[in-house]
Each structure stands twice: as structure tokens, then as C-alpha cells.
Amino acid sequence: MSTSEIRTGLQLRSLVKGSGELELSLVNAAVPEPLADEVIIRVEATPINPSDLGLLFAAADPNTATASGKGAGTVLTARIPEEATWGIKARLDQSMLVGNEGAGIVVAAGSAAPAAALLGKTVATFGGGMYVQYHATQASRCVVLPPGTSPAEGAAIFINPMTALSMVDVMRREGHTALVHTAAASSLGQMLNRICLADNIGLVNIVRSRAQLELLRGMGAAHVCDSSATTFQQDLTEALQSTGATLAFDAIGGGTLASQILTGMESAINRSAKGYSRYGSATHKQVYLYGTLDTGPTVLKRNFGLAFGVGGWLLTQYLAKIGPAATAALQARVLAELKTTFACRYTREISLAEALQPELVALYSRRSTGGKYLINPARPMDASPDATVRPEPPLLS
Ligand SMILES: NC(=O)c1ccc[n+]([C@@H]2O[C@H](COP(=O)([O-])OP(=O)(O)OC[C@H]3O[C@@H](n4cnc5c(N)ncnc54)[C@H](OP(=O)(O)O)[C@@H]3O)[C@@H](O)[C@H]2O)c1
Missing domain, CATH: 3.40.50.720 (NAD(P)-binding Rossmann-like Domain)
Incomplete structure (x- = not known):
């Protein structure tokens, strides 16, 4: 299968301008044709972890954010205090992809056998840039989720x-x-x-x-x-x-x-x-x-x-230090106990555009107990937050 029908996809980008303003927006980017050993994943679930918040908001206070525009045209801005810019100079004026890990369906694959074998499979991957509708990566970086596992259940296995x-x-x-x-x-x-x-x-x-x-x-x-x-x-x-x-x-x-x-x-x-x-x-x-x-x-x-x-x-x-065999042993246990030991509950599933709404930003950036959010980039842009997708209520308010 080729990506010829999938020409573009939205990507959430975080930009810190030289002026000290943080800007979060959705960019409609070309989806590349996969190289021989690559796949294209339609991302359907990607968690907002504390480490993602650091890259997303840089040193800005999420509670000061304001938004303009609607749906895919939403732009969120926030001010970064002058004294906090010293630690982020290396990223100034670079439009950055965000999202460490996630899961979805392989919708296009390169010609090499390991890549082609993943076509249509539900996989999880990590390494950055998951707050996007389509994510290109090497087949070797994908883990096929066990049968009966949804992208939401496998989004945070790493x-x-x-x-x-x-x-x-x-x-x-x-x-x-x-x-x-x-x-x-x-x-x-x-x-x-x-x-x-x-x-x-x-x-x-x-x-x-x-x-x-x-x-x-x-x-x-x-x-x-x-x-x-x-x-x-x-x-x-x-x-x-x-x-x-x-x-x-x-x-x-x-x-x-x-x-x-x-x-x-x-x-x-x-x-x-x-x-x-x-x-x-x-x-x-x-x-x-x-x-x-x-x-x-x-x-x-x-x-x-x-x-x-x-x-x-x-x-x-740490994983680089212990090497691939020890890493694979840990990963095998995660997959075997995905729905028990390593189950992760989410408060809400939101779209990419909703991730730029100030009232939702204020909630998901709290990093509070039982308050984790899941982005579903395949979710329609004008959908309202749906608390019923995850039936479990937050553990603590
Ligand atoms: N170094 C690594 O490789 C690595 C890898 C994975 C995770 N992590 C870190 O692991 C931690 C947990 O991640 P998670 O996804 O499990 O978090 P989470 O589910 O979002 O929960 C965050 C927890 O931290 C508490 N908390 C927030 N601010 C606090 C503060 N200033 N003092 C004390 N407690 C505070 C919250 O309690 P309240 O409800 O009271 O706010 C909540 O229980 C994060 O710090 C993350 O960055 C590091």
C-alpha cells in the first residue's frame, strides 16, 4: 500500500519564538512515502505524560495560555518569563514535534519484509513526534500489540x-x-x-x-x-x-x-x-x-x-546501558501484563485541536493523581471532550 491517498496529516508543533512567546499550533504536513524499512502509523492514542509537558510548554506557565482560531486552525500562545529562557535557548525559533509514545494502525509500509509484515497491524512505538495524525518510523521501532489490544490500551507501554x-x-x-x-x-x-x-x-x-x-x-x-x-x-x-x-x-x-x-x-x-x-x-x-x-x-x-x-x-x-537483550526481557513482561500490572487509566480522550484549548490545557497540565489525558489524533477536530470513552472516573479529583 502506498501513501498516495494520504497526502497530508496534522502535526501538533511547539515553537518558542526569539521574542519569548510560546506558540502551539497544528501544521498540515506532507506524509512521506515510507522508505523500504519504514512504516506509516495512523496514530490513534498518545498519552500526555509529565515529560511531554516539559517539551510542549517549555518554561511557559500553561495557566497563562490564550487561544485564537477554531478546530485545526487553533493557535495557543503563552508568555515565557525572561528569567526562564536560559534553559531553552537551544530550541528558540524551532518548530518542534511533541509526544514521546503512542499507538495506532500501520496504514502504509515499505518494501522490506519486516515493514511489509506490519501493514494493517496495531502497533506501539516511541521516540518522539507522536502528537500527529501520521507518524513515519522504522519497522524495527514498532511493537505489535497483542490481539484484542486497542491503541488506547497500548499507547503507553514504553x-x-x-x-x-x-x-x-x-x-x-x-x-x-x-x-x-x-x-x-x-x-x-x-x-x-x-x-x-x-x-x-x-x-x-x-x-x-x-x-x-x-x-x-x-x-x-x-x-x-x-x-x-x-x-x-x-x-x-x-x-x-x-x-x-x-x-x-x-x-x-x-x-x-x-x-x-x-x-x-x-x-x-x-x-x-x-x-x-x-x-x-x-x-x-x-x-x-x-x-x-x-x-x-x-x-x-x-x-x-x-x-x-x-x-x-x-x-x-539506562536501556542503552543494559543492552537489547535485557531491554527485550523487560518489554516482554510489559506486553504479557499490559492489561493488569501496566494498565494505565485516562481521565479523558481529546483531539489534537482540543489539546490546544486553554480550559483543557489547565486540566491536563496539572500532573495530578489520576488526571492523565490521552490524545487521539484521529478524533474529529470539532468533537467535544468525551469522558465516556474511558468509563472509569479519575481515582482522585
Ligand atoms: N526519568 C525517566 O526516565 C522517567 C520516565 C518515566 C516517568 N518519569 C517521571 O515519573 C514521574 C511520574 O510520571 P507519571 O506519568 O506516572 O505521573 P502522573 O500519573 O501524572 O502523576 C504525577 C504525580 O505526581 C504528584 N505530584 C505532582 N507535582 C508534585 C510535587 N511538586 N510534589 C509531589 N508530588 C507531586 C501528583 O500528585 P498530586 O495529585 O498531589 O498533584 C501525582 O500523584 C514524572 O515526574 C515523570 O517525569 C521519568
């Missing part, structure tokens, strides 16, 4: 599921026996909780409200610590002693939480210390900052000895 599984992989490879996770009521956190319960791994979940604590307890979590409670540091230390966790993945990044976790680990370890050491315990304690939910500085109050590490962590870099 980023959160692979990250949650990788956290457990890091724990084993780096010699730890249990884990700590922050912002633990997140979509990813709920997956990690299910993995740890199934694999009998100690997990200390840190959340920031009583409602989130109850949510995770209701999902079987044994250790949930609420950072808004006055007893937080004490609760955390108890949970750390009980699990023996010396490895944490922190999605928040800014503030003192990473420091409080290291302090709690050191206190828990010292409860069984044989004597005093002025350098602290010899047990290595590690926190990986893997998200930026709080963009402020990371503050370390160094009262946890010298056997510690604080570093950054990114899925793609």
Missing part, C-alpha cells in the same frame, strides 16, 4: 512501564534489596506497587496527602508514608528499617525530600550499628532523581554520613 520495571532491575544490579519511591500515587507509582507486590519486593511509597495514602493502601501497599503528616520522618524511618531499603527513585527532584530519605536510611541502619563512626555507616545509600515535579533546587542537609550517592536517572540511557 515510558512508565519500562521505567517501573527498570527501577527493580537497578535495585538487583546495584545490590539493594528494597526500594523507596516518591510521588508514589502517580500512574508509574501504581505500576511499581503492583510489580513489587507480585515480586515480593519491599517498597516504601512516599505520597503527599492522606487521600493518596489511602489509595495505595487500598491497592495493597504495605508501606505508605505521607510527607504532609507531622510524623513523616519517623514513619519513613520505621518503613526503611522494616524493608531495609537503601535505594530511592525520586520523581520530585526539588526540595528536601531526597535528603530526608537519606537521613531516614542512615537512621534506620544505625539502629543496629555495633558502635559509633564519625563518617557514618558504611552501607551505601542511593537516591536517583528521575523527575522534576518540583523544579526548585535539590537541598541536601548532609547528616547521613559519606556512603551515599545522589544522581540523575533517565530510562533511555
